[in-house]
Amino acid sequence: MLRITCPHCGPRDEIEFRYRGDASLSRPGPEDDAKAFQRYAYERENPAGMHLEWWLHVGGCRRALKLQRDTASHVIGGAGEP
Amino acid sequence: MQRYSAFRLALEALRGHGGWQPAWRDAAPKDRYKVVIVGAGGHGLATAYHLARDHGITDVAVLDKGPLGLGNVGRNTTIIRSNYFTAPNIRFYDHSLKLWENLERELNFNVMVSQRGSLNLAHSDGQRDLFARRANAMRLEGVAIEMLDKDAVKALCPLIDVDNGRYPVVGGFLQRRAGTVRHDAVAWGYARAASARGVDIVQHCEVTAIPREGARAMGVETTRGFIGADKVVLAVAGHSSRLAAMAGFRLPIETHVLQAFVTEAVKPLLDIVVTYGAGHFYVSQSDKGGLVFGGGTDGYNSYAQRGTLPMAEEVHAAGITLMPALSRLRTLRQWGGVMDMSMDGNPIISTTPVENLAVSTGWCYGGFKAIPAGGTCLAHLVATGAPHPLAAHFGLNRFETGAVIDERGVGPHPYLH
Amino acid sequence: MSKPERGLGWGGLPPPGHHGALGRDPVKLQAFMRDAVEVRLAPGMAEALRHAAAGLGLALPGMGESAGTGSATGAVTTLGLAPGEWLALARPEEPGAFARRIASGLEAAASVVETGHGLACFSVSGRAAREVLAKGCRLDLHPAVFTSSTAARTVIAQIPVTLWRKDEAGAADSPVFALAVPLTFAQSFAHFLLGASAGTGAEILPASKD
Ligand SMILES: Cc1cc2nc3c(=O)[nH]c(=O)nc-3n(C[C@H](O)[C@H](O)[C@H](O)COP(=O)(O)OP(=O)(O)OC[C@H]3O[C@@H](n4cnc5c(N)ncnc54)[C@H](O)[C@@H]3O)c2cc1C
Numbered sequence A: 001m002l003r004i005t006c007p008h009c010g011p012r013d014e015i016e017f018r019y020r021g022d023a024s025l026s027r028p029g030p031e032d033d034a035k036a037f038q039r040y041a042y043e044r045e046n047p048a049g050m051h052l053e054w055w056l057h058v059g060g061c062r063r064a065l066k067l068q069r070d071t072a073s074h075v076i077g078g079a080g081e082p
Numbered sequence B: 001m002q003r004y005s006a007f008r009l010a011l012e013a014l015r016g017h018g019g020w021q022p023a024w025r026d027a028a029p030k031d032r033y034k035v036v037i038v039g040a041g042g043h044g045l046a047t048a049y050h051l052a053r054d055h056g057i058t059d060v061a062v063l064d065k066g067p068l069g070l071g072n073v074g075r076n077t078t079i080i081r082s083n084y085f086t087a088p089n090i091r092f093y094d095h096s097l098k099l100w101e102n103l104e105r106e107l108n109f110n111v112m113v114s115q116r117g118s119l120n121l122a123h124s125d126g127q128r129d130l131f132a133r134r135a136n137a138m139r140l141e142g143v144a145i146e147m148l149d150k151d152a153v154k155a156l157c158p159l160i161d162v163d164n165g166r167y168p169v170v171g172g173f174l175q176r177r178a179g180t181v182r183h184d185a186v187a188w189g190y191a192r193a194a195s196a197r198g199v200d201i202v203q204h205c206e207v208t209a210i211p212r213e214g215a216r217a218m219g220v221e222t223t224r225g226f227i228g229a230d231k232v233v234l235a236v237a238g239h240s241s242r243l244a245a246m247a248g249f250r251l252p253i254e255t256h257v258l259q260a261f262v263t264e265a266v267k268p269l270l271d272i273v274v275t276y277g278a279g280h281f282y283v284s285q286s287d288k289g290g291l292v293f294g295g296g297t298d299g300y301n302s303y304a305q306r307g308t309l310p311m312a313e314e315v316h317a318a319g320i321t322l323m324p325a326l327s328r329l330r331t332l333r334q335w336g337g338v339m340d341m342s343m344d345g346n347p348i349i350s351t352t353p354v355e356n357l358a359v360s361t362g363w364c365y366g367g368f369k370a371i372p373a374g375g376t377c378l379a380h381l382v383a384t385g386a387p388h389p390l391a392a393h394f395g396l397n398r399f400e401t402g403a404v405i406d407e408r409g410v411g412p413h414p415y416l417h
Numbered sequence C: 001m002s003k004p005e006r007g008l009g010w011g012g013l014p015p016p017g018h019h020g021a022l023g024r025d026p027v028k029l030q031a032f033m034r035d036a037v038e039v040r041l042a043p044g045m046a047e048a049l050r051h052a053a054a055g056l057g058l059a060l061p062g063m064g065e066s067a068g069t070g071s072a073t074g075a076v077t078t079l080g081l082a083p084g085e086w087l088a089l090a091r092p093e094e095p096g097a098f099a100r101r102i103a104s105g106l107e108a109a110a111s112v113v114e115t116g117h118g119l120a121c122f123s124v125s126g127r128a129a130r131e132v133l134a135k136g137c138r139l140d141l142h143p144a145v146f147t148s149s150t151a152a153r154t155v156i157a158q159i160p161v162t163l164w165r166k167d168e169a170g171a172a173d174s175p176v177f178a179l180a181v182p183l184t185f186a187q188s189f190a191h192f193l194l195g196a197s198a199g200t201g202a203e204i205l206p207a208s209k210d
């Protein structure tokens, strides 16, 4: 069970949130080639350890936040506004 | 290999069962192999077996960091079926189903294939239409499937509360050839058959690095020393990205946890596999009598190999909504497996940017049923260098060309597959 | 059968009477009606909104900085649910009148959307109210944490819920929790309340406009 400290709502239960994937990716620009978009859309670091990720507080303030979480221990390093 | 038969069983019974031999050799690793397969799960073991049987390649080692069968091959809910939507998938999974139908004879091992049928429920007209479309796609490939109305669902499985207030059942979709197989027996059956053909099965041998020389892998560094290899094969399920990183490339994979649950044993109650179409829940009854059930993934990247409470709660709630009688049972055991979720929800049996390294991954929550066909196709790829026609659509390059196979149309979001 | 009153036709709770165990301290369950508007700060208009809200006599707790506070001024309760986002609730009046009044008062400083027709409100009150809600609510409802000026959006029984306190300050002993859920989930939410209060017992009160 995760307890995520939303920057707007304070500590809340994980059931109020929806996971939205890897937040370390940045979208390529129009000058970048198809390969760059392939990497962005599909390829993932998928670490067994600290992971920067998007979570959406759908059941609370409905804002997106970035979370640092260990994917092996579930320890949360911190949460903040994007 | 000591063959199993009714005669041998009778003989051993008379001799006090003193004459049985170990089913397979627990080998120590050699310095070098023609093929090193990392991961002694279903796919690694079946691949080793098919390399030996179909291609005469027996200088093969299957390495695992733990004991045999403790990965997803021994953690899944044992369902086999071929009720897919896209034609190449129906062909691949139905081929697998046909191999299951003959597997016990083939391996001389009782893997308890039970073709009890698998029922998927529809709860809205839209869902029923989608099933009808899927059924038609299957029929076009010559695979039998039946559409059931609400009364037929009730007659087939009286446990289902077809009139439940939130998600009434409007019908279903039944594949009679689908069913269950005893999962750990599959690992043991393939291990035994591969071992008998000369394959080394090496337990407690964790791969820690994959040294390269230019575009080629030299072998694998392990907790039991370096093992050289002409070819390296990765079949490590949820750990695929870690192993790929060791070899220097990224995969379109995220690792997620899926849980399973077993109740106390009861008398025969449910003689088919049932999948709820409105919530995260599917269930079958094991031969020991426990109800074996599961649901969706926990919803976020995880290597934890244990489940979280919210999904456990959701699965139980969905189960009781569908089959209120289940509320009388106690759940005895629960566990989780770390799964290789691909970006389009479909497997990858493919060559990689490393010339002599092939990978089998992306099995998501459905790779158990694929073990016989997956092993056949991966062995073919490793032995011949060309993809097996049945798995040609599972290449890694599909993410580059755009030929992704999205059965459900949810896009590159593994947490939604 | 009598025609249900506007906004109370969704059934939810059973008819007035006792429900569940015959305990000493039954909770009171009641459906009630509110007109509601969602107020959202327009980008760069914080100053204008503060001004306009003051003109309307509308308190906007948190004013963009934080969520989780509620405040009642006169007949209007305003709940700060996210930065720059409030739910304003008022006793039912002529359909549309409340929203029109707020919208014309705030002008371009905020977007105002009428949402009252999509909400069902319940109150749970009495000494056992916290215990009953704790069967599904994962927020800490202790009076030291969830005070009479706290408001929150959360999830109970898989249903999105807006939660606030409807009592006067100092009523720690016998709090009145108010919960608004989407109207389509009203019946399911009433099921949850009935299940959760079966052990303590509940007094079901007639639906109200207050
Ligand atoms: C709860 C659950 C229910 C499921 N239900 C079904 C179902 O009903 N039907 C179905 O078809 N599929 C199901 N699946 C999916 C199916 O089990 C998997 O897709 C499939 O087993 C994966 O392939 P495998 O057997 O080769 O993997 P595994 O058995 O996981 O094998 C991978 C092996 O790699 C080893 N390994 C990892 N890293 C290293 C390393 N560095 N060095 C050495 N070895 C390493 C691991 O120890 C492991 O033994 C389910 C999965 C789960 C978790």
Ligand SMILES: [Zn+2]
Pocket (backbone or CB within 6 Å): A006, A007, A008, A009, A010, A057, A060, A061, A062, A063
């Ligand atoms: Zn929040």
